[in-house]
Amino acid sequence: MRTFIDAVNQIKSELNIVEDTTNQANNWAKITVQILNENVNILVLKSTVTGTDRAKPQIRVFTEKILQEVNESLNNNERFFCFVHCSHDETTLKFNHIKPSDYIVSLESDWSSAGGRIDIRSVYDFLEEHPEVHFKKLNKTEHSTKSILQAAIFKNTDNGFEYFEPYISFFDSRLISRDETVPDDLADEVTEQVEQATLTNYGINKIYFGAPGTGKSFSIQKFIRENGIPNFDEKKGHPNVFRTTLHPEFSYYDFVGQVMPVVTPISEGSIETKIEYGFVPTIFTKALERAFLDGVKDHQPVFLILEEMSRANVAAVFGDLFQLLDRDVVTGESEYRINNDLISNYVFKEDRQIFIPKNLFIIGTVNTNDQNVFVMDTAFKRRFEFEYVNANTIVYDESGQPLNNFSFTLKDKDNEITLNWATLYRSLNTFITKKEENGGLGLKEDKQLGQFFIKFREADAEYNFNQIKGKLLQYLYEDIETVSYSSTSLFKSDISSFGETYIKISAYQNIFSNEFLNTYQIIETNDLMEGK
Incomplete structure (x- = not known):
């Protein structure tokens, strides 16, 4: 004992x-x-x-x-x-x-x-x-x-x-x-x-960009696993992974922190309090502090994830930190240091120049159909590596089946048309970008959509079909059909409004044009020939 x-x-x-x-x-x-x-x-x-x-x-x-x-x-x-x-x-x-x-x-x-x-x-x-x-x-x-x-x-x-x-x-x-x-x-x-983390590569600045639902966040999870946290799971998180989503009102102070009133005891052990003003850090400062901690600094990677970067004015969000984004290609550290008293006193407990260390990765995502909300200037973009996430790539599970898949059937007079999501979204992408003279809509790639544009539930056909007739249909009609000036249409010629389209698909009636269905059949046949 x-x-x-x-x-x-x-x-x-x-x-x-x-x-x-x-x-x-x-x-x-x-x-x-x-x-x-x-x-x-x-x-x-x-x-x-x-x-x-x-x-x-x-x-x-x-x-x-x-x-x-x-x-x-x-x-x-x-x-x-x-x-x-x-x-x-x-x-x-x-x-x-x-x-x-x-x-x-x-x-x-x-x-x-x-x-x-x-x-x-x-x-x-x-x-x-x-x-x-x-x-x-x-x-x-x-x-x-x-x-x-x-x-x-x-x-x-x-x-x-x-x-x-x-x-x-x-x-x-x-x-x-x-x-x-x-x-x-x-x-x-x-x-x-x-879960312990091990620094295997020096930090970089990187942006994953592509159409909505292409799995950019999935690519980030894979990147983190390949760069020091092999079993990282988005749902469970990790002390070394910091994540935020940018938006039009997101500011430098949301990113770095600001001086705010703080309630503190008058003396140690006292129940009486006083109001003082102190620096309250936010996500960049917290990630930087973590990266410089003893035991982390030289041994573990830290990841700062910035989702939807094009939805905010990133030049204003980074402010003076912009200078730090230039990294030495050998060491991974910032080539230049800057003075920022608030950050340095919080991170280092003294006034000294700050920089991005070799173990801090800054990873962002950009939806291509949001890229005009706030345009990133060339000077900012060249400080990041860009990786395109192809909208037409299929992600498979361990058994070789497409992830997030769903099939449904529509009636067309006396015929039935079965559509499979893994084929449907790629057919839509082809039809959206195909030149007008070749029978497509002639739109840009930023109108495409990815495998995870809709997220389906396993064995819940009613919920899944509601996602098709709601989320997908609204996007196809409002963001695709109405902005296309092609003589070819995604929808049948007798459909003249979104309401009519919604009523038809709610009754499981076919809404798609023959031109689009031909595109679908070609891709479906190619998949069968390639064993997909």
Whole structure:
């Protein structure tokens, strides 16, 4: 059986710490460590047991010491962790499948609302039912201790506590401790949040551009995976990935930050407050700060993702940072430095010139049909690499089937016409750009659409068809048909209005012209010949 001191020593070993503060009774220990240039306070408690005559003895934790340490950490804006070790044997606690002393449990809560003592038996009951678990983050539905919002379980194995170091390095319980809303998915596997990253290439500025729905964001996910975060998932995010969407009102201050009123305590520990003015950073400054952190600076990539760049005045958004976009082709760093006191004092805690480091990637997207909202000047564009995302490229799943596909059937007199989305969107693209003299609409590529222009649901034909008759039809009629001056039409000749088109397709009647259907049949035949 592992003792409380064994658990404390194992934590110290994993964090490369020699000293700690342990009280004489050996029922708590406090460890302070610097991680990524930030103080992290770790309180380790020894649990007590009561009711050994019961079928399920209580495993109790007293909260007085927790409250003392968490309040001090919050006042200093430092991260805080509370771990519990249960040193009692499994026989006393009436467990058949686990040894509680093999585990440490991290408790995450708004401690101000917790009672003086709490019973965390339910956390160990979960382990009793799942003895194969080496690491698990429990949400509120997986245990019954009301005052504990989340709990993380770590088993001591031959390799130490599973996932302990990344959990300590990246998880931040301050949102919970301050009683702010924490989404349930934060309680998923810690590896989803804190996946390690490795710097493999020097940073660049890059823009993916193409028609709407071509998978530009998908290309960014692939780029991130290929440049240091191999299992990056858009839905789960990563501490090293910062993302924002630009819009016509997006400004330099939205990008960098600005001086704003901040409420602070009059003195340390005081409940009385005062209003001061301080710099509140936004996404560029936060990404830059992350890129310069110890442990990240020379070892991990950081990605700043700017979606829909052409929808804002990017020259105004970047302002003086424009000078930093010139990068040394060998080192990846900015060729020039600039003075910006607000950013430098926040990032470096001193007044010094700022620059984009080698590990910070700036990646943007541009929809070609939005490129005239705000025109990027040549000087700005030449500081980025541009990669065109072809609207006619099909993305397949692992089994070789097109992703995001859907088939539907329309009636045309006594005939039925079955249309497949993977073929339909490419046929539309061909017909839209085909020259008038060749039987097309003669429009530019910025009117094309991609495979993900519509996002379908699996096995939900009603929803999917509603996307066709709503989103697709509106785009084809308002943005394609009405701007084309070709004698050829995308729609049947007897259709004269959007309302008429909508009524017909709602009744599953064919709305497309014979000229377009011929284009569709040619592409469908070519696909069959090529085995698509």
